[in-house]
Amino acid sequence: MNFTVEAAAFRAALKTAGRVIPQKSPWPILSNLKVITNDSRVTLIGSNGDLTFEADIPAQVETEGVAIMPHGPLSAFASAAKADTITLKLEGEAVKVSAGRSRIALSAADAADYPNYRPADGEPVQMDADTLTRALRFCATACSTDETRYYLQGVNMTTREGVVEAHGTDGYGLHVAQLPDAPIIGDGAILPRDAVALICDAAEGKDAVSLAVSARGWMFAVAGLRMWGKVIDGSFPDVWRVIEGFGQADPFAVTAEDDLATTLKVAACGADEIRKKGRGLVFIADPGKPIVIRGGKTVSGVTAAGRAETQAEAIGTARFMLSSDLLSRALPALKGDIALSSLAEGARIEPAQQDAHLHLSAVLMGIRAADEELQDV
Known part of the structure; x- marks a missing residue:
């Protein structure tokens, strides 16, 4: 086996391989990369036993063959070398890798020892x-x-x-x-x-x-x-x-995603953590008024947790407490205007105008709170 490949494409494939090939494994052979040459391309194969990948890269192939080599040092060498092309040549039990004036020799494992993981039947x-x-x-x-x-x-x-x-x-x-x-x-x-x-x-x-x-x-x-x-x-x-158990409700407010995100950050300042799932936030909405979001309870040394108001006005009434963590992880994907609905045991957030090709929504479990905790202070 002897071939030359563009360094940038080879590095990119090795980077993907690094996310699949384990550094340590009960089966040491899986820490290796399998390389197969075929006509005008080279195929890189890696697996961890549960997940397998194959990547085809255009190459100038001098002689065809198969080689099994350690992924870690090969990837490190390819990343450190500054040449535009990389050449790999299998000689006996060694793979000689060169890039410009740089070179390294890697031990080659027996190709027969590498497992052959095949995809399940089905047509993507x-x-x-x-x-x-x-x-x-x-x-x-x-x-x-x-x-x-x-x-x-x-x-x-x-x-x-x-x-x-x-x-x-x-x-x-x-x-x-x-x-x-x-x-x-x-x-x-x-x-x-x-x-x-x-x-x-x-x-x-x-x-x-x-x-x-x-x-x-x-x-x-x-x-x-x-x-x-x-x-x-x-x-x-x-x-x-699960969704039916939460019930259905019309939105009590529509607000811009960036406005809501900023308000949440302010309200979370000084709020106490609840269930280790983020800081509890109280939502208070009344028709025609801005939505009030404030931190539930307070941490030591804070007299009153953060309180903020959205620029948008509510179109309905709502009183509930939610985890800031649940809200913050859902918001980045919901760009534009966000519709908020208060459900029996929590809340639903979704785009005010759904994409025709993709409908997104998040149903979030509420945090139990006494009536006095749900008041504006």
Whole structure:
């Protein structure tokens, strides 16, 4: 095997590989990168056992072959070398890598020892990259980090009444993304958070991507990059039953996202943390008046927590307390005007004008508060 590749493209592929290939593993072979040459391209393959990627890079191939080499030192060398091209040559049990006047020799493992992880059966469908990325990132911000609730540590992809949906929750906040124009992606399943992050980063700036998700696994492809892996084995909560349990209500206010974000930051100053899920914020709304948001309780040394008013006036009445953490993680994806609704056990926030291709909404669990705590002070 002997080939020369453009350094920038090679570094980019090695960077993606670094997010998949483990530095340490019970199977040392998985800390290696598999390189295959074929005609006018080279294919890089890496896996951690649960997630696998393949990246095609244009190359000038002198001789074809297969080589297994340690990813860590190869990536470090490629990043440090300043040459425009990098050449790899397999000689016996060593891979000689050169970039301009720089060079390094790496030990080559037996190609027969590298596992052959193949994607599950299924045909990925083409989707709009920006729409998919926005949906996945919005739902991923609500995923749980509690390992005991492993089935909440990913984004649930499913189809309901012919519409593709994505869901994310940690039991306190529930983010829902509906993609009315998207083709059916498969039977649906729970995508792990690391898979979601890789998919979103790979899709960034692209026009279209291909995706399939089923109980057998997921597959993704875009511009010479292919990834696949396992889904989370578990039952995701019945999202719409949860939403129905919170009830429905008309918005009590519509306010600009940046106005609401600024008001939340001021109100959180000096507020006490509740349930370790962020600082409790009290919302007070009366028709024709600005929405008052103030910190619930106070930390030591603070006489009264922050209090702020939105520029927008309320169109309905509301009194409730929410976690600032739940609010702040949902807001960045909801650009423009935000509609706020008070529900039986919490609140719903969503864009005042939904995108025709992507509907986003977040249902947030409220914090129990006595009537005197819900008064303006």
